[in-house]
Amino acid sequence: MANIKVVFKVGDDVSTDIIYPGRFMATVLPTETPAFAFADSAEFNRRLKSKEIPAGSAIVAGKNFGCGSSREQAVSCLKGHDLVIVARNIARIFLQSAINLGLNIIICPAIQAEEGDELEIAGGQVRNLTSGQSYAIEPLPKARQAIIDAGGLVAYTRRLLLAAKP
């Protein structure tokens, strides 16, 4: 994987109300939700919308990223900008929806990085090229690999459907 740049750093317990404020929930299409990603973090939202941020850039987060509501818009809005989430850990519903939609998430319990740092992900580690430190990646639950390999839950469920008797 190419080097990825940290474009936004957030703390612990970043809720889905921060990632995708409730007032935009009537918008559901993955083609439309990216406009409201981090809508209340005005400067980051502006940078996303103006395409200043290249695909494959990273958000670095603390513990319990994506806690709160089950709204899937909080995942699809980040996926739409092709962001990578590197978090100390991730709340349950957000983690599952990220796997289902193919959002690139990396659980890295000890990660330390600042905005502007360059990261390299290889060999089960996140290497912070700016600080020279490396941090272990916690693998995603094994049972989820089939969904990831299928390209997401829609494709995976379709495969199970076709395998079943009509």
Add this chain to the structure above:
Amino acid sequence: MGMTYVQKLLAKACGRPQVAVGDVLEPAVSLAMSHENGALVINQFNEIYQGTGREAKVWDPDRIAFILDHRVPAETAKTATNQKKIREFVAKQGIRKFHDIRGDVGGICHQILAENGYVRPGFVVVGTDSHTTTHGAMGAFAFGIGATEMASVWTLGKILNVEVPGTIKVVVKGEFPENVYPKDFILHLIGKVTAEGANYKVFEFHGEAIRSMSTSGRLVLSNMSVEAGATAGMVPPDAETQRYLREEAGVQSALDMFGPDPDAVYDRVIEIDVSQLEPQIACPHTVDNVKPIGAVAGIKLQQIVIGSCTNGRLDDIETAARILKGQRVADGTRLLIFPASWRIYREAMKRGAILDLATAGAVICNPGCGPCLGIHQGALGDKEVALATTNRNFKGRMGNPNAEVYLCSAAVAAASAITGAITDPRTAAVASKGAR
């Protein structure tokens, strides 16, 4: 080896004699619930069937519930169009557990599922709403999922990749003092455990204070278990569960009553004596930022909200009405009442509580989720401060990132409405009226 309640439930659901923590299961789903975000589920469901040459039919229309509650009646053309799409879908699929925007059968999804007896002990319940944990109060394993996960459930009738969760046993001892409620207890527990302290685990509630608690109170505990990160918050069913389901929810079929094994193995046991518990407040901007009321009493309030799936039931509204009867909501403070369902609203009308509240200056709103997440009525202005009986106080939650939300019980909310500031319901002016 003995099994916890959720282990036994999942073993039964999967037809296995034994399951261990971490086992990956695919249990059949007893009930699958969606609200307005079902519009997205419908898109994903159709996407699954795209190109398969098969007709997109849900696996079992009788196991799907649809409730319109988030933005009711619709506030924009976009919402109305989403709701119209849902009506067309439920008609086409033959889904009968559909609760439209109506004064007879409408309300907030979690209250609707409970009061209609759609959930029973032993059920596996999934909902496209994180507060689906509510239904653990009736002995179900109930949890929130995303829209695409729900589309998969509608297709397959089972939920993929459920890891059997570890269990935190919560033993609640003692008797609640006057003016202290289940809401105060769950806020205290979340403060103690933290917002991520129960991630990927379930709470199992026990103890004399749970046994003597009404289902209405248990629904509060299960509802807010997710705020500690718990996958579910479960009360093993007992005589009160049976009473509620038979007498209030109209369930006639047999109930599968069971409990954890006596030698069940728990990840952790937390014992809390509520007999000395004070009213608790969750302070901005996280639900685990919990303080006893004395630490924040006197903070001025521009809006107070009593309602939601957490604390909008008849006992909450009657508590508020008892405290506010003959009193007046302070100038400069708005009091909004959002009953959890129209059944509750009508009963509160009959008993006079609604009249007492409106006479005191409260605004009675439609049953619905709106103000809790800032999407339909009750938005806050810049730098305003709100006190609410709802379940979340995240930044921006009540529609404005430049406002603050505190969380509390209905008694604290009502006492505070009189003064316009956070007020302890045990103070002399309101104590005699607030007592249960």
